[in-house]
Amino acid sequence: MRSSRPHIAILVANLPAERDRRVIRESLALEANGYDVTIIAPRGDRNLKILPGSRGARLRPYPVFVYGSGVLSFAVEFAWSFLCIAVRLIGEILRGRAHAVQVCNPPDVYWPLALLVRALGRPWVFDHHDLCPEIYATRSGGSPNRLVFRLLTMMEWLTLRSASAVFATNESFREIAVRRGVPPEKVTVVRNGPAAGEIRPSDPTPTSGEHRIVYLGVLGPQDNVEGAVLAADELTRRRSRRDWRLLIAGDGESMPVLRKLVADLGLGDVVEFTGWLESRAVDELLRTATVAIQPDEPTRMNELSTMAKTVEYLARGVPVVAVDLIETRRSAGDAAVYVSHGTPEEFADAIGDLLDDAPRRARMAEIGRSRFADQLAWEHQTVAYIDVWHRLLAGHPRPTTDESRIGQPPAVTGGSPSRVAPGTSVPEPRR
Secondary structure (H helix, E strand, O other): OOOOOOEEEEEOOOOOHHHOHHHHHHHHHHHHOOOEEEEEEEOOOOOOOEOOOOOOOEEEEEOOOOOOOOHHHHHHHHHHHHHHHHHHHHHHHHOOOOOEEEEEOOOOOOHHHHHHHHHOOOOEEEEEOOOHHHHHHHHOOOOOOHHHHHHHHHHHHHHHHOOOEEEEOOHHHHHHHHHOOOOHHHEEEOOOOOOHHHOOOOOOOOEOOEEEEEEEOOOOHHHOHHHHHHHHHHHHOOOOHHHEEEEEEOOOOOHHHHHHHHHHHOOOOOEEEEEOOOHHHHHHHHHOOOEEEEOOOOOHHHHHOOOHHHHHHHHOOOOEEEEOOHHHHHHHHHHEEEEOOOOHHHHHHHHHHHHOOHHHHHHHHHHHHHHHHHHHOHHHHHHHHHHHHHHHOOOOOOOOOOHHHOOOOOOOOOOOOOOOOOOOOOOOOOO
8 A cells, every 4th residue: 555655765876775874864864754765775785675773664775796996997886876776766756656856975976867856846855975076086196187077076066956955964065065056045954973862971981991092984095094003103102002002993995905004013912903883882882982083184075074983983972183174173173182284193192192181081072972962963963854855845745753763873784894985984974
């Protein structure tokens, strides 16, 4: 029997739905507010038909056979994804579903589908996860091919301009959308971050006298996790190896390089790779962390991006050491210590000072938890997110709100991590 509830199709190209925690939270928020959801995304767990933790969010996965690592292979991968998503989306429309569509980038290639959906009189919403031109420039070592960069910028412009509404993950993304010609009233900031119900406060007391320095996130070339390892190497020359440990939680294409760097520097006794962690394990790790590190370099992409890992740190009251970036400072405020360039020496100085100053760490922890509770928690983002959908689908029967599910934490399934495209974080979407 066909549901009379408004139905929203969510399109994801670079990550299985059960691994994209932003999409999980969005889907649960939609369900809690009376919408039906179908997610079209790359295939992850073959046994999943319904999004874990949801009431009935349907998964319509598609297989991926080519994984991009260069311009040509990415083009092939995204062309295949476009075809698979288009076929499944048209199927949803023909079955009387997909009253509205949300597309998540990267890539920015789905604007032709936007034109089709909007021609049918249905809303098309762009959820702006990543700055694709800036990602390409960063991964190109700051010397991108001009033609490719201009093409990516044009695709971003078309994607933004063809949308009925845009969700921006921070104020910088919102400013970019407005500069691209999107009316300000069509752009809504919906930040990344966990729900308050997912969080337990951190324990600032070192376990067995050992401080835990933590990096959480993707291990890709643009994330500069090598900087964290080099900071650990510098720290070994400044203090005893027995009172601290660097834990690197996550996975990605830089893992082999990082393991070799640790071995070459002889840091195996102080640097530990935890691999992929599920939601509960992430919470357990951060609850016992003394300091967290955000080694992202001061590139244009990083200046304008909100690192999901930083919000995870703040939520647990973990003091952060980070390069001084525009959106990092907007998120963390005085809950972070900022360094100018992100050199190993700068990081070692800042981390060492915090390890020796428990009262300062306690003050920063309180500031971080307050910023999370008052501004950054997913519960705050849900209000703006759902308001947009109520406005866009005002012509449909008003959905019934299920108050019991609003803000509930997303379930994260087990298994090995899926491959992650550039600009996407593990275990949380990067931005």
